[in-house]
Amino acid sequence: MGQLSDGESTWVINHARSSEYNEKELSYFSKDEINKVLKFQKTHPLYTNTPLESLPSLADYLSVAEIRVKDESQRFGLNAFKVMGGIYAIGKYLAEKLGRDIESLSFSELQSSEVRDQLGDITFISATDGNHGRGVAWAARELGQKSVIYMPKGSSKQRLNAIREEGATAAITDVNYDETVRICAKLAEENGWVMVQDTAWEGYDEIPLWIMQGYSAIAQEIIEEMEVQKEKPPTHIFLQAGVGSYAAGIGAYYTQYYRDDPPKIVVVESNLADCYYRSFSNSTGTMEIVSGDMNTIMAGLACGEPNKRAFRILKQYAWASYSCADHIAALGMRVLGNPLLNDPKIISGESGAVPLGLLFYLRAFENRKACEELRLNETSRILLISTEGDTDYQSYLDVVWKGFYPNE
Structure with missing residues (x-):
């Protein structure tokens, strides 16, 4: 492990x-597999490719x-990417409960009264x-x-109300x-509810994998659009990590798709929940957990325990991990929201902009040293994914208008 610091921000190269490729692990994120995922997601009438600016x-x-x-x-009108995992x-x-292949199902069929009668009442919890x-x-x-949703201490009341507006308890x-x-x-086990979580643990791995595959469809969208435009693939992809499911899903898809010359995957975390940075930093490379x-x-990244599958993938294929203070996210929000010349304006929230x-x-x-270690230079083609808009509107205004969390 190679650890570097400039005294303010910290990064580590994942040696x-x-x-070598783990073919079994990557097979879950092959083009054929993710085609099935994207095909189902596209059956919803609100589906549309989000802009690649x-x-x-x-x-x-x-x-x-x-x-x-x-x-x-601009994803499904929900102001964030997460629905791509949940919907799939x-x-x-539900497809497995019906004994059907999801390739044979559409969202509208799952909404039908006939299928609804077959399924009965189900409560999803997350x-x-x-x-x-x-x-x-x-x-x-x-x-x-039905759904039951719990949020951690300190969560935004605006985000809580948005969840309740979708009919959840x-x-x-x-x-x-x-x-x-x-x-x-615990509540899922006690009540017979279905847990829909992108964190995997012993005995709970299948649904988190499906969520990761749902996220991977975003990578396929990007690749398809860039190939139509005859654009070169990225050399670097900066990916946010909380538990790591999104970063691993996107990273795994790009790694297997461009296996002869994969882009460098850079994991980006909050410095208060930097479990990947700490794991890549220790002498053994074993998974570390952040508590407290x-x-x-960066509420979307405030997770201290990695998804075990995501950790395996990112440990194998990520180039580096970066631990970022809040002012780095605030800087990204301001830059995206105040573009240069004719660049498009992008409204990006804290986790989206970091x-x-x-x-x-x-x-x-x-x-310079960080750029040299990342091989980030004038030839680099950078791909970023703004994973959320202003999901906490007041916080967005505080940062972009009022200048909260200035550069230190």
Whole structure:
């Protein structure tokens, strides 16, 4: 492991990454598998590809070849990407309960009274910072089912209300995210409810895998669009990690798709929930857990226990991990919301904007050693995914208008 610090922000190069491919693990994220996922997601009438924006003026300013940002604020009208995992996982669960292949089912068929009668009443339960829970609640309501959603201590009341507006029974706990997950798992077992969580543990691995595959469909969308445009693939992808399911799903898809020359995957975390950074930093490369309060504005990343499958994938294929203070996320929000010249404006929330904040920090503030270690230079083609919009509207205004969390 190679650990570096500039005194303010900290990163680690993952020397445990493998040059050999785990074919069994990657087979879950093959083009054929994710085609099935995307095919089902597209059966919902509200499905549409989210915009893949190019920021050439910012790329020039930061002296890189290209910056592209996938704007997930426009996903299913829910202002975040998380529904891509929830809609597929719930659909896949119902397909298996019906004894059907999900390829033979559409969302509208699952909504039919005939199928509804076959399935009976089902309650889905999940722990969330807001975006995942809203996606689960939305999918459950769309299918005529119930949902129960719990949020960790310190969660946004606006995000709680948005979940309740989707018909869920929802509340904020007095414990952190990982403890909230355990509360939900216990309630699911006691009540016969179905847990829909992207965190995997012993005996609970199938639904988290389906959620990861749902996230991977975003990568396929991007690749399909860039191939139509005859654009070169990215050299670097900066991916947010909480439990790591999203980062691993996207990273695994790109790794297997471009296996002869895969992009460098950079894991981006809050410094208050940096379990991947700490795991990559230790001498053995074993998985580490962060506990206690995680009072970061990056609520979607405030998770201290990695998904075990996600950890295996990212340990094998991620190039580096970066531990970011809140002001890095705030910087990204301001840059995306105030574009240069003719670059498009992107409304990005705290967890959505941190990869761009990190890229800007590394290039504009001349963090040369970090750029050298990441091989980030004027030939680099950067892909970022803004995973959420202004899901906490007041917080967004506080950062972008009032200047909360200034650069230190």
